[in-house]
Every structure is written in structure tokens, then in C-alpha cells.
Amino acid sequence: MEKSKKRAPNFNDQERKFLLALVKKYKHVIEAKGSSTSDIHKKNVVWAAICKEYNSLCTTGPRSTAMLKHFYFNIKHRSRLEVSIRNELNDASLGSISSNDASKDGCDGNTDQIANVLKNLKHARMAQYELVTENPTQDSDIRMESVEINSKGNSGSDFSDDSEEDEPELEVGTDLWAYFEKESDRWVKCSLCGQRLKQDIDKLYKHLKEGHSVVTGNKDENYTEVIYLEDPIESQEERVLKEVQPKGLKRPRNDASEVEISDFGLYITSLLKDLPRNVCAQLQLNIVDLIVKAKLEETGPDNSMEVDRGKDPIENENQQNTKTTNQPENLEISTESQKEMHKKTNTIPKKRTKLKNDAAHENIIENFGKYVVCLLKTFPRTDTNTKLQKDIVDLIMTARLQTMKNRLTDGTIDKLGIRRDLFVEIK
Structure with a gap:
């Protein structure tokens, strides 16, 4: 049996921050919405550079480009869900503040009951998106942080239905504070462009939507990234074949x-x-x-054929032939013995x-x-x-x-x- 591959260790918090810091340098390329071949090639080159720098500086273990991309897009997906949950908690906390004001005017309000409702609401929403934290102490920290931010930035302001609809919602990106650095209790600094802003959630969201549109978009939780690996095959022009008349074979004329x-x-x-x-x-x-x-x-x-003292060999041969022909032929048989031999030869049948x-x-x-x-x-x-x-x-x-x-x-x-x-x- 083949040995199963050893599972890579999970990313810790330090690796997460280090990856976000590296991605921040090339965010304008990674978050670009273009899907052309040149854009995809640029993204691949950037991710290869990020992976090389990450493995050279991080000592936890080598990570592949695919692992880093998968982890980064996981962070974006989870952060978007956390932001939506945080908005709901902020709306619920504002409702609890208004109920406290109503109790002062004569209505009975129970703060403990409101806190329990907020806690149950938060658990229900996080369970729906599979984001239940392992540490129960984080629940109180998140709730207190949301109440504190709302008390500083949104206290005394009235929200209507129109303002809730106009409020932008993050689609991609890490936590809200991953894009801002806190300078003081009232001022924050954008880590993307360096602009100083007041610590107001609405203004921060508006700044991200208008100045950095790559981190905002629609509300779809699931999306599909289409990557074109090759250029589309260009349609070849059909070649019109001309009808060629067959040429007649030229037969040589025999004389x-x-x-x-x-x-x-x-x-x-x-x-x-x-x-x-x-x-x-x-x-x-x-x-x-x-x-x-x-x-x-x-x-x-x-003249080159002349041999034998300037005479042609053909003439010599002709002379020899004439000598042989000039010799008299003795066709008559004189002696009786020759006649007898001739008779014997004539009487003996010749074999064919x-x-x-x-x-x-x-x-x-x-x-x-x-x-x-x-x-x-x-x-x-x-x-x-x-x-x-x-x-x-x-x-x-x-x-x-x-x-x-x-x-x-x-x-x-x-x-x-x-x-x-x-x-x-x-x-």
C-alpha cells in the first residue's frame, strides 16, 4: 500500500499576520478584477514571489503557492462573515441602549435579559456560519468591543432604514482593523493609502468602498474564480480552394x-x-x-585510332579477310579414299x-x-x-x-x- 502523505500543520496566528503583511504589498495586483491572460499571469507571478519570500523568512515549514492562496481566500471568506455578524450585534446593542432610555422614561428594562439575548443571538449566527469559537471568553470580548465602539462613534446618532440600506458591506478582506492602524482613541490610519480617519465605523466602511473598491462588492457568500489557462484558439479563416483543372499528360511522340x-x-x-x-x-x-x-x-x-604503323585495325582485319577469301577452295575430291569416306559419312545418319x-x-x-x-x-x-x-x-x-x-x-x-x-x- 502507498504511504499516505503527511498532513501539513495548520497556520498559526503569527503566520496569518505575516501572510497578510506580504499580501498587502501586492494587493493591487491580487485583488484586481481583470480576467485576461496578462492579469492571470501577473497574479501567478506575484503569488510565486510571495511564496518564495514567505518560505525564506518563515521557519514553521515550507508552504506551497496553492496552500497560501487557499488560506488567504479562507481568511477573506471568514472575515466577511464575521463583519456581517458584527453588524447585527451592533444593531442589537443599539436596540438595548434605546430600551434602557425607555426604562428611564417609565418602561421596565432588564439589562441582564438583553445581554443573554445578545449572547444567544451571537451563538446562533456563528453556528449558522460554522464560526463558533473554542474559547468561550472570546464571546464577552467581542460583545464588549462592539458596545465600546458603538458608544464612542455612534452614541447620540439616530439610524433609519435608509441609512442601514446605504451602509456598505465588506465582501473580501480580513478583519476591519486589518486595514487600519489605531493611532489614538479617536484617530486611525489606513494601512492601504496612509490616510488618517476618525474612528467611525460608517466612515471607515465608506472609505474602503470608495477608495479601495477591491475589498467591497456584492453580498454573495459563495463565488467562483474563473482562471483562463490558455488563450482562446483563434478562428482560422477558411481557405477557399480553387478548382484546378487536370493537366493533360504529354506523351512523347514516337517517330x-x-x-x-x-x-x-x-x-x-x-x-x-x-x-x-x-x-x-x-x-x-x-x-x-x-x-x-x-x-x-x-x-x-x-586519327587517334590508327595503330600498327599508321594503319587502321579495321583495314588490317579486312586484308586478312580478303586473304582468306582469295584462297582457292578445292571442292572436288580426287582420291578414291576421300570418296569412300564421304560416302560413309553420308550413309551414317547424323544425330540432331x-x-x-x-x-x-x-x-x-x-x-x-x-x-x-x-x-x-x-x-x-x-x-x-x-x-x-x-x-x-x-x-x-x-x-x-x-x-x-x-x-x-x-x-x-x-x-x-x-x-x-x-x-x-x-x-
């Missing part, structure tokens, strides 16, 4: 030549997939060589090799098709582009026919009815 080149790349990709890997690799090399040569012819020779078109090989061919498309798009002239496409198709179709010839025998070619002149070697 007819670009579409044609893209379709050509797909076409050669599909043709290369049916060829063996070695033939496909050789064709890729020949196609790239063909495109690069056409590019160099269009842009002109580059399975093409391994796996995913990796297909991916390579597709990327090569995209590369060819990119190279062809760099040619600004359509006639050059068209000529390159024709040459590339010739290379691929020639390789396909040669591959088909290698797979088929002479008898199979005759059965299929295919012309032999179509099967030519790749140059």
Missing part, C-alpha cells in the same frame, strides 16, 4: 522510324534464339562489326543436337537485340539504317540456312524438295 527499329530488334532476337550458341556468338560479332564500320564511314576516319535455350542464353540474346536497336537509332539517315537492317538480316538468314544444311543429309534434302542452291556457305 515511325524508332518504332520500326524497335520492331526490328525484336525480330532479330527471335531469329537468333533458334541458332546454336557458337553460331549465335559469331553472328553477334559480325553484326556489331557491320554497324561499327557503317558508323565510322558516316562520321569519318579518326538439341539446342540449349536456357534462360541465361535467352537473356543474352534479348540484351543484344536492345543493344542493336540503340546502335541503329544513332544513325540520322534512314537510307543508311535501312541498308544496315538488310545486311543484318542477310547474315542471320545465311547462317540459319547453313545450320539447316549441316543438320540434314542429301537424301533428306531431296525428299523435302528443297533447292540445293539455297544452302551456301557463310562468307
Whole structure:
């Protein structure tokens, strides 16, 4: 179980006087009736300063700001009730004095009976407001003090109903004498403004009401203090949204030549997939060589590419190719042994090799098709582009026919009815 917090000790009379003395310095701020944010902030700052000074000088124990504020407003509430009771006692004491005068004129008056009535009236009123004192000797002191004040200040004066209604009544503040300092039997000094006044209850109340209105007001016993912690949220202006018309998407215009080149790349990709890997690799090399040569012819020779004693490597390659092509091909078989070997090879059925078109090989061919498309798009002239496409198709179709010839025998070619002149070697 959680330990209960230790209750703070009650305020004694010395602490009460000390707190009232501190509050007196800032009374114009604490008792202000403004409820704006700046006023509330000032009050909080003042109470924080009072609490700091109180705890630094008072040795009874630390007090929080909330405790000091609660105790101060309790004092105000109780003092207001005490003042109202004191006014009733003053009215009753005046009635007893008038009854004594009437007894002198021939009416019977009993002072002891009047004193008992006043005492019972006082107890009844204090019990009503829960202000019964613990010390019974205070009752006689309060009664004697009220009679003494009335005998000094109000003796010989007549009070009417109108004067009772005009008499101000304190709402806030401590005891009446907390605002005045007694200088002599007849004169008092206001502790708020320092003005000297006669010791007259009506004048003192009037001075508090006119000069210090913060301690007077209506007769409501209970009141509610409203504290605005934050500023009200300012209403934001509604933003009018303008209707925005959607903008049309700008699609890039595809030129007819670009579409044609893209379709050509797909076409050669599909043709290369049916060829063996070695033939496909050789064709890729020949196609790239063909495109690069056409590019160099269009842009002109580059001196930085000259090697091997000033000769272009492409020219060297062309010379080597011409040497190989110039060699005579001996297509006739002279010896009988070669004829027999040729017959044996023709009689033995050739096994058809399975093409391994796996995913990796297909991916390579597709990327090569995209590369060819990119190279062809760099040619600004359509006639050059068209000529390159024709040459590339010739290379691929020639390789396909040669591959088909290698797979088929002479008898199979005759059965299929295919012309032999179509099967030519790749140059």
C-alpha cells in the first residue's frame, strides 16, 4: 500500500499576520478584477514571489503557492462573515441602549435579559456560519468591543432604514482593523493609502468602498474564480480552394522510324534464339562489326585510332579477310579414299543436337537485340539504317540456312524438295 502523505500543520496566528503583511504589498495586483491572460499571469507571478519570500523568512515549514492562496481566500471568506455578524450585534446593542432610555422614561428594562439575548443571538449566527469559537471568553470580548465602539462613534446618532440600506458591506478582506492602524482613541490610519480617519465605523466602511473598491462588492457568500489557462484558439479563416483543372499528360511522340527499329530488334532476337550458341556468338560479332564500320564511314576516319604503323585495325582485319577469301577452295575430291569416306559419312545418319535455350542464353540474346536497336537509332539517315537492317538480316538468314544444311543429309534434302542452291556457305 502507498504511504499516505503527511498532513501539513495548520497556520498559526503569527503566520496569518505575516501572510497578510506580504499580501498587502501586492494587493493591487491580487485583488484586481481583470480576467485576461496578462492579469492571470501577473497574479501567478506575484503569488510565486510571495511564496518564495514567505518560505525564506518563515521557519514553521515550507508552504506551497496553492496552500497560501487557499488560506488567504479562507481568511477573506471568514472575515466577511464575521463583519456581517458584527453588524447585527451592533444593531442589537443599539436596540438595548434605546430600551434602557425607555426604562428611564417609565418602561421596565432588564439589562441582564438583553445581554443573554445578545449572547444567544451571537451563538446562533456563528453556528449558522460554522464560526463558533473554542474559547468561550472570546464571546464577552467581542460583545464588549462592539458596545465600546458603538458608544464612542455612534452614541447620540439616530439610524433609519435608509441609512442601514446605504451602509456598505465588506465582501473580501480580513478583519476591519486589518486595514487600519489605531493611532489614538479617536484617530486611525489606513494601512492601504496612509490616510488618517476618525474612528467611525460608517466612515471607515465608506472609505474602503470608495477608495479601495477591491475589498467591497456584492453580498454573495459563495463565488467562483474563473482562471483562463490558455488563450482562446483563434478562428482560422477558411481557405477557399480553387478548382484546378487536370493537366493533360504529354506523351512523347514516337517517330515511325524508332518504332520500326524497335520492331526490328525484336525480330532479330527471335531469329537468333533458334541458332546454336557458337553460331549465335559469331553472328553477334559480325553484326556489331557491320554497324561499327557503317558508323565510322558516316562520321569519318579518326586519327587517334590508327595503330600498327599508321594503319587502321579495321583495314588490317579486312586484308586478312580478303586473304582468306582469295584462297582457292578445292571442292572436288580426287582420291578414291576421300570418296569412300564421304560416302560413309553420308550413309551414317547424323544425330540432331538439341539446342540449349536456357534462360541465361535467352537473356543474352534479348540484351543484344536492345543493344542493336540503340546502335541503329544513332544513325540520322534512314537510307543508311535501312541498308544496315538488310545486311543484318542477310547474315542471320545465311547462317540459319547453313545450320539447316549441316543438320540434314542429301537424301533428306531431296525428299523435302528443297533447292540445293539455297544452302551456301557463310562468307
